[in-house]
Amino acid sequence: MLENIALIKEVHELLPTQEAQAHGIESLRLIDLEHIGLNRLNQCTSLEVFYVMVIRAMMAKEEVIFIVTPFFLIKKLARIEPVLEKLVLLNKEQKNIIILDNLTNQSHYKGDLCNIIK
Amino acid sequence: MILKFFEHIGQKTTDFFLSIYEAMQFTALCLIHMVQPKSYNPAMRMVLIKQIYFTAVGIIPLFIMMAFLFGSVIIGVVIALATQYNLQSQIGSIIVTFALNEFSPFFTALLISLRSGTAVNTEIAVMNVNKELNTLKEYKIDLIDYLFLPRILSGIVSVTSLSILFAIIMLGSGYIFTLFYMGMDLHTYQTLLANAVGVDNLLILLLKSVAFGFVTMLIPIYSGLKTANAYTAIPISVLNGMVKLFIAIFFIEVLSLVLQSL
Numbered sequence A: 001m002l003e004n005i006a007l008i009k010e011v012h013e014l015l016p017t018q019e020a021q022a023h024g025i026e027s028l029r030l031i032d033l034e035h036i037g038l039n040r041l042n043q044c045t046s047l048e049v050f051y052v053m054v055i056r057a058m059m060a061k062e063e064v065i066f067i068v069t070p071f072f073l074i075k076k077l078a079r080i081e082p083v084l085e086k087l088v089l090l091n092k093e094q095k096n097i098i099i100l101d102n103l104t105n106q107s108h109y110k111g112d113l114c115n116i117i118k
Numbered sequence B: 001m002i003l004k005f006f007e008h009i010g011q012k013t014t015d016f017f018l019s020i021y022e023a024m025q026f027t028a029l030c031l032i033h034m035v036q037p038k039s040y041n042p043a044m045r046m047v048l049i050k051q052i053y054f055t056a057v058g059i060i061p062l063f064i065m066m067a068f069l070f071g072s073v074i075i076g077v078v079i080a081l082a083t084q085y086n087l088q089s090q091i092g093s094i095i096v097t098f099a100l101n102e103f104s105p106f107f108t109a110l111l112i113s114l115r116s117g118t119a120v121n122t123e124i125a126v127m128n129v130n131k132e133l134n135t136l137k138e139y140k141i142d143l144i145d146y147l148f149l150p151r152i153l154s155g156i157v158s159v160t161s162l163s164i165l166f167a168i169i170m171l172g173s174g175y176i177f178t179l180f181y182m183g184m185d186l187h188t189y190q191t192l193l194a195n196a197v198g199v200d201n202l203l204i205l206l207l208k209s210v211a212f213g214f215v216t217m218l219i220p221i222y223s224g225l226k227t228a229n230a231y232t233a234i235p236i237s238v239l240n241g242m243v244k245l246f247i248a249i250f251f252i253e254v255l256s257l258v259l260q261s262l
Helices: A001-011 A017-030 A046-059 A081-090 A103-109 B002-035 B044-055 B061-084 B088-129 B130-138 B142-180 B186-196 B199-225 B231-262
Strands: A064-068 A094-098
Touching: A001 A017, A001 A046, A001 B044, A001 B142, A017 A046, A017 A081, A017 B044, A046 A064, A046 A081, A046 A094, A081 B199, A103 B231, B002 B142, B002 B199, B044 B088, B044 B142, B061 B088, B061 B142, B088 B130, B088 B186, B088 B231, B130 B199, B142 B186, B142 B199
Parallel strands: A064 A094
Antiparallel strands: none
């Protein structure tokens, strides 16, 4: 997972591998997932894979991040709030995070953390 | 009926030349990236180190064993035949030409193709089917720099270094056979080889190894990239890639023989 995260900074910012991986570890630590750094894809849960995808997207230069149907990406996700809280923790650069989901899941997003646009 | 027959032939011919053109274009693109310093970013260097480890270092115990087994048998047969046809005076150049110019790079290329060529073909085909290549493109990661170039360079480095190792083992085995067949001592054997080895032998070994290493990785990569969008297409891709690779290896071998005979 760590290699996967570090790749973006290695390629686009030409950071040495160790330095890029240190950034990755730091991001994983923010959401208490540093233990998955050396795991392979099949050793991670869908939630962990989702966070790695988000961290990787945060590492990219693009200012807007689209997350499409998180309830489909994360298996057995009952509540989105804990995920949204972790997204806020990870979003140090204040990027625009847009979640695209079906109207049937609308009730899950009601709260302070989300602006719902139909 | 006849028109359809000619249309079919025409279509096949056009497809054939188009695929050759595409393959050449891909080869040229890889070569251009190979000489560009910006291709060598930290991620690429890390993949390159890993690839060299998997391709060249991981195989060493098996390779040494195979080199002893096949190298000894082949060099034994060559020395026995040379003795039978009273070619003892030429034995040095026969061993050097056979071990350095012909057998070492060829056998190494075959072994690396079977072990790493298939692995690379499958890996790229799986990544292609799983759309991992598309994800990398989305993140603006150059596939040639990150995926293909390290594999091609590792192929070149691995085949060249293992060919040299194979040649050394083969020449070592040659001493055992010359000792038994001709009663030759080590010093005489060393002098014989030193006199027989020329710069041209080393150059041929290096050039052939580089060419073999290049195609050993390039063709499986290209074949993996051309995989249709289904898991069932992966074995077909590996099969096609390996057939093309073996044809390319034999083509290089024949071409080198033709060039040497000029």
